[in-house]
Amino acid sequence: MKSSIFTLGVIAPAAVLAFCRNDDFNLRAPNITNSQARRNLNGLGKRDLIPVAMYTHIMMAAPPTEDYGPSLQVQRDLINKNYAPWGFQFVDVGTMYYFNADWAANADALRKEKSSQVRRGDYAALNMYLVEGETAGFCFFPTDPAGGPVDQGTLDNDGCFVGIKDGRSATGGTLTHEIGHWLGLPHVFEGGCAGSDGCDDTVPQAEPGRGVMAIPGDFNSCAATAKESCTPGIKDNVKNFMDYTDCSSEFTPCQGGRMMEAWSWRMGRALAEGVTFKTLMKS
Numbered sequence: 001m002k003s004s005i006f007t008l009g010v011i012a013p014a015a016v017l018a019f020c021r022n023d024d025f026n027l028r029a030p031n032i033t034n035s036q037a038r039r040n041l042n043g044l045g046k047r048d049l050i051p052v053a054m055y056t057h058i059m060m061a062a063p064p065t066e067d068y069g070p071s072l073q074v075q076r077d078l079i080n081k082n083y084a085p086w087g088f089q090f091v092d093v094g095t096m097y098y099f100n101a102d103w104a105a106n107a108d109a110l111r112k113e114k115s116s117q118v119r120r121g122d123y124a125a126l127n128m129y130l131v132e133g134e135t136a137g138f139c140f141f142p143t144d145p146a147g148g149p150v151d152q153g154t155l156d157n158d159g160c161f162v163g164i165k166d167g168r169s170a171t172g173g174t175l176t177h178e179i180g181h182w183l184g185l186p187h188v189f190e191g192g193c194a195g196s197d198g199c200d201d202t203v204p205q206a207e208p209g210r211g212v213m214a215i216p217g218d219f220n221s222c223a224a225t226a227k228e229s230c231t232p233g234i235k236d237n238v239k240n241f242m243d244y245t246d247c248s249s250e251f252t253p254c255q256g257g258r259m260m261e262a263w264s265w266r267m268g269r270a271l272a273e274g275v276t277f278k279t280l281m282k283s
């Protein structure tokens with residue numbers, strides 16, 4: 001099975017991440033220092049993978065005409081391949097379909113209504129909403145534990161929203177990118193040349209790279225057209241999952257450690273008194 005996924009990755013171009021909307025929400029990326037991030041790398045590779053419960057909510061106007069199960073699994077396998085080096089494993093704990101044209105219109109349509117009705121799990125559970133009419137994606141960063149227990153609104157709001165096409169892609173990096181936000185990563189172009197994504201092993205970048213494969217299926221071939229947007233001679237982070245390119249295929253060590261630190265903001269996080277959540281999916 002793994003070899004067939006690899007073959008697909010070689011022969012088919014990855015989907016370009018057209019647009020990520022995380023910056024629309026004025027969200028603040030977690031304040032995690034480079035050294036905090038790096039500390040989490042100690043022992044990585046010797047630790048067991050951390051299981052992260054992943055609930056998938058599929059919102060469509062009408063039932064699909066084909067079985068989505070296999071393609072959803074291929075994308076989950078890809079996510080897990082991308083996150084395994086950094087210690088995470090996303091465990092499918094349920095997929096639920098909702099046939100509601102209003103909810104399916106796009107991510108924003110009745111967003112709070114739909115997520116508060118269907119969301120499952122505590123603050124450490126990833127709720128992935130695949131919305132039929134959505135063409136971009138966004139996820140919410142974890143909030144700082146210094147701000148106190150998680151309230152009902154924050155819990156209900158949490159999760160990732162992307163289009164169904166990305167959720168079923170065999171090779172696309174969109175979900176990997178969005179989950180990176182859920183685990184505290186900003187874009188590599190955060191703040192432009194004078195800004196920082198909080199990591200010292202990504203180069204400053206003026207804007208989204210939007211690199212495109214020169215050779216279909218070759219993740220190294222975006223480099224040929226990569227910009228040197230901040231420093232002459234230093235190419236943008238064209239292969240980084242937190243840019244927007246066709247060649248998304250890596251996180252840096254600092255990003256990996258930063259995600260582990262952000263995970264500690266989610267795992268075991270206290271909930272405010274009276275906050276409730278559902279667990280199992282409806283059957």
Ligand SMILES: [Zn+2]
Nearest residue numbers: 020021022187
């Ligand atoms: Zn993004």
